[in-house]
Amino acid sequence: MKKDNKTKEFAKNTAIILFGKIFTQLVIFLLLPVYTSVLNPEEYGIVDLIITYVNLLAPLASLQLENAIFRFLVDCRKKHNNKVKYISTSTFMLIITTFITIFIVGLIDVIFNIDYINYMLVLIISTMMINYLLQIARGLGDNISYSIGSMIVGIANVIFNIILLVIFSFGVEGMISSQIIANVLGCIFIIIKVRVYKYEKYSGIDKKICKELLKYSIPLIPNNIGWWIINASDRTIISIFLKVSKNGIYSVSNKFSTAFVTIFQMVNLSWTESVVLHIDDDDSDIFISNMINNILKIFASIMLLIIIAIPIVFNFLIDQKYAESYLYIPPLLLGSFFNIVVGLLSSVYVAKKLSNELAKTSIFASLINIIVNVVFIKFIGIWAAIISTIISFISMSIYRYIDIKKYIKIKFNFKFLISLMFMFAFSYYMYLINSFKFNIINIFLVLVYILYINRKYFLILINKMKNGVKQNEKI
Secondary structure, eight states: OOHHHHHHHHHHHHHHHHTTHHHHHHHHHHTHHHHHHHSOHHHHHHHHHHHHHHHHHHHHHTTTHHHHHHHHHHTTTTOHHHHHHHHHHHHHHHHHHHHHHHHHHHHHHHHHOOTTHHHHHHHHHHHHHHHHHHHHHHHTTOHHHHHHHHHHHHHHHHHHHIIIIIISOOHHHHHHHHHHHHHHHHHHHHHHHHTGGGGOOGGGOOHHHHHHHHHHHTTHHHHHHHHHHHHHHHHHHHHHHSOHHHHHHHHHHHHHHHHHHHHHHHHHHHHHHHHHHHTTSTTHHHHHHHHHHHHHHHHHHHHHHHHHHHHHHHHHHSOGGGGGGGGGHHHHHHHHHHHHHHHHHHHHHHHTTOHHHHHHHHHHHHHHHHHHHHHHHHHHTHHHHHHHHHHHHHHHHHHHHHHHTTTOOOOOOHHHHHHHHHHHHHHHHHHHHOOHHHHHHHHHHHHHHHHHHTHHHHHHHHHHHHHHHHHHHHO
């Protein structure tokens, strides 16, 4: 397949997957004033901790089977019998792990009597199921159903948050229940739309495939733990060494970088699929290197645009009791940018089925995160969590960039990355001053920089517009 065709294929899949996701994220941001006014920092901190632990426990409980089923279904899209075997076997395995999860959580509840643990259990199970079904849709190549299913989950979550949180004032329980209901609705849609049931057969359960799936998925468990430590240990450490209300502040600061990374994750889904499909092509080194550098320029632009927009929208979106969060948003965005670098490189490991390597690099970075966090949290507070996150993602980026050269020759545009660091530092300085005059200067310089790094795309767009005008004149 030619490079242009591969690029178009990637762009098409990305557009489909992004459909609805950006809209959902926009709605969530528009509702931030509602959430931050209804919940105080301590309540918001509790909800954030619950969701954080669910994001750790759901992939552990599922044994990362959702990632395994996607990777293996990509290889057998044209073989119906193989699809039946993989889906039937993985579903059977998921049912077993669900019952084990119920037993373990029930036992913990009897011994420790933890608040909200029953809500957590149902949320864990519903998260396992929706993640698994969405990855089946992706693995089968049905990105449209994946996109619509994700959109249903996002929009339903927002709607039920308004009903349960604002109208009925159910607080923490309302926010968790909203996510559970949204997950269930998403599951129902995928099951009906993708017709998952037609691949479910008792005769399709295969011991050999079970071992094959586990061989791939089990190493992803320490990888998931490593990612959780990097992304979520900050919240636990802040809650222990500072207080839960400080975690509420940190959580609000993270909303912007979370949305930033969420958009990338949608792009990364189609990117991973493209790498899996074309990793063995003759021009894979050039294709992957060019695409990584181009994607990084796009997300660098998005990061800078968010930074210049926050001084304008912050007071409209965030309640005054969370005002401290303003300071932390740009550095968290920078950490998320290096998270994106890591994510782009991870696709090579997925394509090569090197789940062990994913685990090694994630654990390495998570250890750095914990050490920096614990050592400095008492001295610099929330900044310890932010700095540890940035250092962790930079360390993992460097590690994976060097390690991946064993499998494929990827070349970064280091001149661009260096210029971006200078631009970020300048923009953050202007952001902190936060006066009308300096905000205008910041906006102007950021837009000029964005035009410069993406000049190739703007020139292509201008030429297309010129050609369109000429064709209209001939007509």
